[in-house]
Amino acid sequence: MSDNPQEPREYDAVLGGENPPPVDGAVLGGIEGVKRRFTSKVVKVRIAALRDALNYGDAGLDLVIEALQDESTLVKDAALELLIHREELEAQLALLLRFQPVNAKGYNERGLVRQKFGDLQGAIYDFCEATYRDENNLTFIYNRGFCRQELGDLDRAITDYCQVIELDDLYTDAYLNRGLCLQHSECIQQAITDFSKVIYIDNQCTTAYLSLGICLQSLGNIQEAFINFCKVIELDDTCTDAYLNRGLCLQFLGNYEWAVYDYLYAIIYQPNSLIAYHNSGFCWHKLGEYQQAIKDYSEAMNIDHSYPHSYIGRAQVNTDLGNYKEAIEDYELIIEGNFEPSLKALAYTFCGVIKSATGNNQEAIMDFNQAIAINPNYIDVYINRAAIKTNLGDFIGAIADYSRIILLNPQYLEMYYYYRGNCHLFRKDYINAIQDFTQAIEINPNYLDAYYNRGCSNFSRKDYLAAINDFSSAIKIDPQYIRAYDAKANAHVELGEITTAEFYFQKVKELKELEG
Missing domain, CATH: 1.25.40.10 (Tetratricopeptide repeat domain)
Structure with missing residues (x-):
């Protein structure tokens, strides 16, 4: 040991010094001393210098960035490891622009940076390169699957997650994300299986409970979905999505008062x-x-x-x-x-309904016309417009609307044949009226009013026997149907069957007395 206290010691950072400091030793000289150490031929010394460099702000960060181009793979890996955790834009851009991976780890790390910057295709390329060099590395395969999922390439993402699960059947994130892909692909039962597996492995995973609840809700299993949303709230009482979905369950069950409370909590946590x-x-x-x-x-x-x-x-x-x-x-x-045009058509329809209800029938028809111009197949509009036209006595217009409705083949088709038949009957077009009432009866053999109105049409055509048959069919369906007895009696009068007619007139009288 030197007797001169001013003489540099063995490991002091001194211009012109030859000996490197110990790897973990304290170094004098600030960033210049760090840079001096980085020129050492000893790799461990240079790596230690990089670690210390980050204590010296931008200048130290620049030194680490430069190390990405170092001739030593170990030094480059060390620089990569340091920069990957840095938030500075310069550090992230350097990883993207200046770093050229040479091994699986390097490709994976650059892929993570590309993913962070939204370059998902570039990230997938890097994860593929990493996987090519280390084909059974779960992290690399999972990362690739995640990027594919973000891009909407769900089939390939599912394939990656399946590969991860084959290598490690307890990899919860792979089950979770595969379940999310399956859910998005409407493979609900398979998604339920994956979310259930996650919960089996980790019964504290709120995302799994939430996603499972949403799947069950979509299948109509409201009670089971409700239980899962309750579990989410038990684990995280600030989860807005859980309150929203539990509120939907309660709303579906008709429990509106309690649903409101859940929506209130959702608003508290997400105003x-x-x-x-x-x-x-x-x-x-x-x-x-x-x-x-x-x-x-x-x-x-x-x-x-x-x-x-x-x-x-x-x-x-x-x-x-x-x-x-x-x-x-x-x-x-x-x-x-x-x-959207469909919403505009709906709005025109509601406007028309309101105007019709308040007696503004012509304005209502104008609104219905606008709705039909947007959507020529909008059955509800034709139904409303036909009803107004019928009330206004525009039977030809109503017949046209009912014909369009029948062409669109709605539910309760027999009803629209019946309504069109009525319009024909009002116009005294008895042949077409009878045809429509017959169509209605063929669809619904117990259509009471269709029998009665067909009977009236036949009566008007002086086909009294056919009319009597129709009125008899109506009475068979409803033995208390006074109008059918009365019409049948009149048909017998027209046939000269007075005794029979009197019998049915008496029946009408008795039924009216029973009604009080």
Whole structure:
């Protein structure tokens, strides 16, 4: 040991010094001393210098970035390991632009950076390269699957997750993400199996309970879904999605009061939750709390002006309140806004219904015409327009609408044959009326009114025997049907069968007396 205290010691950082400091030793000289150590030929010394460099701000970070181009693979790996955890933009860009991987680990690390910057295709390339060099590395395969999932390449993502699970059947994230892919692909039962497996391995995984609940809910298993959402809330009482979905379960079960509480909690933890406000408005409407419903629908509209269902919901509340002007104003916002044509057609239809109910039939027809112009196959509009035309005496127009309805083959087809038959009957077109009533009866052999009106059509054609048969069929279906007895009696009168007619007139009298 030197007797001169000013003489440098063996491991001090000194310009011109030859001996490296110990790897874990304290170093004097700041960043210049670190740079000096980095020039050492000893790899361990250079790696230690890189670790210390990050204590010296931008200058130290620059040194680590430069090390990505080092001739030593060990030094490059060390620089990579240090930079991968740095948040600075310069560090992340350096990994993308200046680092050239030479092994599986390097490709994986660069893939993670590319993934972070949204270059998912580039990340997949790197994870493929990493997997090529280390084909059974679970992390590399999983990372590739995750990026494929983010890109919507669900089939390949599922393949990657399956490979991970084959190598490690307790890899919960692989089960979870495979389940999410399957759920998105509408393979609900398989997704349920995966989420259940996650819960079996880790019974604290809130995402698995939530996703399982959503799957069960989509299958109509409301009670089981409800239990899973309760479990999520038990584990995380701030989970907005759990409150929203549990509220939906309660809403589906008709328990609107408790559903409102769940939506309230969702709003507490996510004050701008559009769905929470909208669904809360729906429940308040069902509970008869109209003003609160309007308030919540309005709040939903303030959050997102492009969400049309809240306009419709508020309009329906105002309709129930008799506030037709306000209801129409909401529908007109949809008509005038940048919404899907199908929603505009719906808004025109509701406007037409309101105008019809308030006696503005011509304006109602104009609205229905607009709806049909948007959607020529909109059955409900034809039904409403045909009813108005019938009431206005426009039987030809009504017949055209009912013909279109029949062509579209709706549910309760017999009813529209019957209505069209009535229009023909009003026009005294008895042949076509009889044909339509016959069609209705063929579809529904117990259609009481169709028998009666066909009987009336036959009576008007002076086919009294056919009329009597129809009235008899109506009476067979409903032995208390007074009008059928009366019409049948009149048919017998026309045939000169007075005794028989008197019998049925007497039956009419008895039935009326029974009615009081």
